[in-house]
Amino acid sequence: MLTTHEMQIRVRYNETDAMGFLHHGNYAAYFEMGRTELFRAGGGNYREMEERGNFLVIVELTCRYRKPIRYDDVVTLTTTLAEVSPAKMKHTYELRVNGQVHSSASSVLACINREGKVQMYSNAIIPGIETLMK
Amino acid sequence: MLTTHEMQIRVRYNETDAMGFLHHGNYAAYFEMGRTELFRAGGGNYREMEERGNFLVIVELTCRYRKPIRYDDVVTLTTTLAEVSPAKMKHTYELRVNGQVHSSASSVLACINREGKVQMYSNAIIPGIETLMK
């Protein structure tokens, strides 16, 4: 574990489906918020990173749905930067409701420029990231 | 009525909410599809319009929800270009299920350039639009 962040998200009505559960496709947006806030907590700013022409794109996302999550539940999201190499960043996620794990997930991100070309992670792109690489 | 278009859309599961209805916030995406296809049917292409640097933005949207729409319903969307002036384009919409009107709506669109500056509608932006203006 390199660095971790915890935040709370209240499930919105429009995020539920006819079963009354948080629709499984909406978990990805929660994980994205976790990454954004983990980055901000470390002094970064993803909007400014994009303005400088670097974009983080998802290469792979795996999600395990263990227990359903419901409308108005307050979910605790833990986002962990688990691994960094010059070509990829791996995060893991847990979603808890009342202390119980309802979902766990992981993602791999690459960095591209405006032309869609893959960029190696470096301090020029994300200040301080080189100290986290193996 | 200047020009009109009809298409069918099947309601997706993720578009429903805990009531089992098409969530009211998702109607806007249907109307947007209607505008896109009305434009395409007239020989236009909205993606290419954006690539040339012109963007249509919503200025106002009003929607009446008369009867609920459900998962897997096949909805018939009628999109009508109701009014064009140099500064705005007004569309009206109807959503029917089994011949009955479940929703009606209207929108006003302005055109902006990459810098966000309002552009007057002209044949240079949308070929043929000047003949539709009052």
Next chain:
Amino acid sequence: MLTTHEMQIRVRYNETDAMGFLHHGNYAAYFEMGRTELFRAGGGNYREMEERGNFLVIVELTCRYRKPIRYDDVVTLTTTLAEVSPAKMKHTYELRVNGQVHSSASSVLACINREGKVQMYSNAIIPGIETLMK
């Protein structure tokens, strides 16, 4: 103005569109959050209201989009219960970024039961609502 509530919402990446703006269809979810929190601030709980078999459904929504809202913007949403009658509840909304109004909107809500039949608003459905009716 009967009662009002203010909250802050940070725009999520998945809520933006190819223009880089908060997609206009996503405003409805923000207004819904405003109503939920206004209700909670007054001692109500919309989830429990549904569990008791009463559902608030949107009858009409009108939204004016004045200035674009961007990814990562912190939006201040003001939700006001503007009018209550036995058959309908009217809310108005304002979205501000850095003190400037970017959008204003209004909605009308009816109450239905599990069978979809319209219910008159009463203290039995929403405690205290009768004192707000004209």
Next chain:
Amino acid sequence: MLTTHEMQIRVRYNETDAMGFLHHGNYAAYFEMGRTELFRAGGGNYREMEERGNFLVIVELTCRYRKPIRYDDVVTLTTTLAEVSPAKMKHTYELRVNGQVHSSASSVLACINREGKVQMYSNAIIPGIETLMK
């Protein structure tokens, strides 16, 4: 491969994000459409299945994002029922644009009843499914 289905989906504007790509969280809705249509093509109807009290829930979803998908692209989705056992159903997916694979994915579904209790797949729940089980 037990049974397979192919359909085309045009990317909607509201499904894109500020990068101009189909947002990665929206792929799940496409795969869900693929499952629904695969089921329909085999004579089933998921809405009626839910009305009878059986619900298919996602247990696991893995998605590889190989190339970006853009607004207005016409995506060909291939959905394959890859494996069925009494407790789980595994699907695989491919998304192609102009013949090239842009994404591949897989999911595992369980069946629950109204009380959330896991149901074993059987012909009573999905007619004909027992002949597909190993």
